[in-house]
Amino acid sequence: MNKAAIDLSSNDVFNIMKTTRAMRRLKSDPIPDDLVIKILDAGIRAPNGGNHQTWHFVVIKDIAIKKAVQVWYKKAYDKIIGPGYAGSAPPPGSNSDKYHRQHTAVEYLTDHYHEAPVWIVACIKQGKAQPSRMSGASIYPAVQNMLLAARALGLGACLTTRHMFFADEADKALELPPGVLSYAIIPLGYPMGNFGPTGRGKLSDFVSLDRVGNSWDKLD
Numbered sequence: 001m002n003k004a005a006i007d008l009s010s011n012d013v014f015n016i017m018k019t020t021r022a023m024r025r026l027k028s029d030p031i032p033d034d035l036v037i038k039i040l041d042a043g044i045r046a047p048n049g050g051n052h053q054t055w056h057f058v059v060i061k062d063i064a065i066k067k068a069v070q071v072w073y074k075k076a077y078d079k080i081i082g083p084g085y086a087g088s089a090p091p092p093g094s095n096s097d098k099y100h101r102q103h104t105a106v107e108y109l110t111d112h113y114h115e116a117p118v119w120i121v122a123c124i125k126q127g128k129a130q131p132s133r134m135s136g137a138s139i140y141p142a143v144q145n146m147l148l149a150a151r152a153l154g155l156g157a158c159l160t161t162r163h164m165f166f167a168d169e170a171d172k173a174l175e176l177p178p179g180v181l182s183y184a185i186i187p188l189g190y191p192m193g194n195f196g197p198t199g200r201g202k203l204s205d206f207v208s209l210d211r212v213g214n215s216w217d218k219l220d
């Protein structure tokens with residue numbers, strides 16, 4: 001993706017998708033409730049299995065709750081994510097410099113997670129049903145809608161799921177009632193840096209025609 005080809009002020013849907021990056025450095029300044037409500041409204045427009053809408057979104061501003069969850073988010077970094085970064089190679093579309101910057105930003109968000117003025121916690125009202133491989137399919141479209149809406153409104157956001165390494169402890173810290181499970185936490189705030197294009201590999205790295213491994217000559 002050529003950076004020069006992207007108009008960062010355009011709210012064209014394709015432009016928004018190409019520039020909705022994980023924004024991890026967020027200002028602690030408050031954000032207007034009407035923007036948060038617009039983001040939530042974009043969330044509930046998403047597809048969901050059978051249109052059952054078993055989702056629930058908790059808007060968290062209470063610093064005590066955010067701090068209690070941050071403890072588990074950081075613990076997962078210290079035990080699992082941090083050591084993982086140390087031994088891994090840059091992904092497609094990245095390089096060692098970019099990957100190092102990503103790691104630094106991941107560390108920054110870990111330490112400042114609770115300082116984002118608003119979190120949206122995306123949950124499913126699971127009841128007694130056991131979460132399965134299909135469960136997340138009915139909440140992550142809503143999460144992505146909210147990330148795109150935040151970007152369109154000039155707000156920074158990041159899909160985070162790391163708290164789920166300590167899911168029971170984090171859900172307890174979130175004070176979720178029995179049967180309601182968290183699937184993502186989206187910290188929201190005005191970004192410290194600028195929006196820019198997402199770094200990804202080429203389409204041909206990820207797409208085949210008819211059978212896996214059979215390249216499609218229309219792709220670069």
Ligand SMILES: Cc1cc2nc3c(=O)[nH]c(=O)nc-3n(C[C@H](O)[C@H](O)[C@H](O)COP(=O)(O)O)c2cc1C
Pocket residue numbers: 020021022023024102106109158159160161162163198199
């Ligand atoms: C399932 C999932 C879980 C993620 N969890 C976290 C997380 O806990 N913390 C975090 O900083 N980023 C998290 N991310 C963001 C990814 O790291 C990010 O999308 C990826 O590095 C690409 O970054 P970019 O969109 O800025 O190019 C998650 C993304 C996905 C799809």
